[in-house]
Structure formats: structure tokens, C-alpha cells
Amino acid sequence: MLSIFAFIILGIVVGYFLRNSNLVKHIGTLLTLVIMILLFFLGISVGGNKQLVNNFVNIGWDAFLLTIGGTLGSVLCAWWVYRKFFKDKNE
Numbered sequence: 001m002l003s004i005f006a007f008i009i010l011g012i013v014v015g016y017f018l019r020n021s022n023l024v025k026h027i028g029t030l031l032t033l034v035i036m037i038l039l040f041f042l043g044i045s046v047g048g049n050k051q052l053v054n055n056f057v058n059i060g061w062d063a064f065l066l067t068i069g070g071t072l073g074s075v076l077c078a079w080w081v082y083r084k085f086f087k088d089k090n091e
Contacts, residue, residue: 018024
């Protein structure tokens with residue numbers, strides 16, 4: 001866990017010093033590519049787990065409800081943060 005925080009802090013420091021560089025403009029594209037690769041390997045890992053695949057129907061509803069709850073909670077939290085901190089007070 002400590003190594004994760006160390007990498008985050010290292011990224012912040014490097015980003016601070018490179019903030020005026022042209023390299024930073026391409027970070028979003030690179031990040032999207034890396035996330036897609038990670039999701040691909042996660043799919044391979046899930047597909048290779050026989051116990052998980054055999055019980056897909058049983059855990060499907062639980063996963064669906066957790067997904068809906070997590071998404072709804074994230075949207076409501078983002079809406080609240082936007083209204084509280086970013087929306088103009090005069091509107």
C-alpha cells in the first residue's frame with residue numbers, strides 16, 4: 001500500500017515539473033491505452049477462472065446491483081460536488 005502512495009506522490013512531483021511540457025498533452029491518450037490493456041488482462045483473468053465462469057448466473061444479480069449502486073452513488077456525489085464547489089453562486 002505504501003508503494004502505491006509513493007507512486008502517486010512521485011507522479012504528482014513529476015507532473016509538477018513537466019506541466020509546461022508537450023509530453024503532458026499526450027498523457028490522456030496514453031492513460032486511456034493503459035487502462036484498456038489492464039481491462040483486457042482483467043477479462044482474461046476472469047475468463048480463465050472456471051469457478052467464476054460456472055457461477056456467473058448466481059453472482060450476476062449481486063454484481064448488477066453493486067454496479068447500479070456504485071454508479072448511482074458516484075453520479076450523485078459528482079452532482080453534489082459540482083453544485084457545491086463549481087456552479088456559479090448567481091445561477
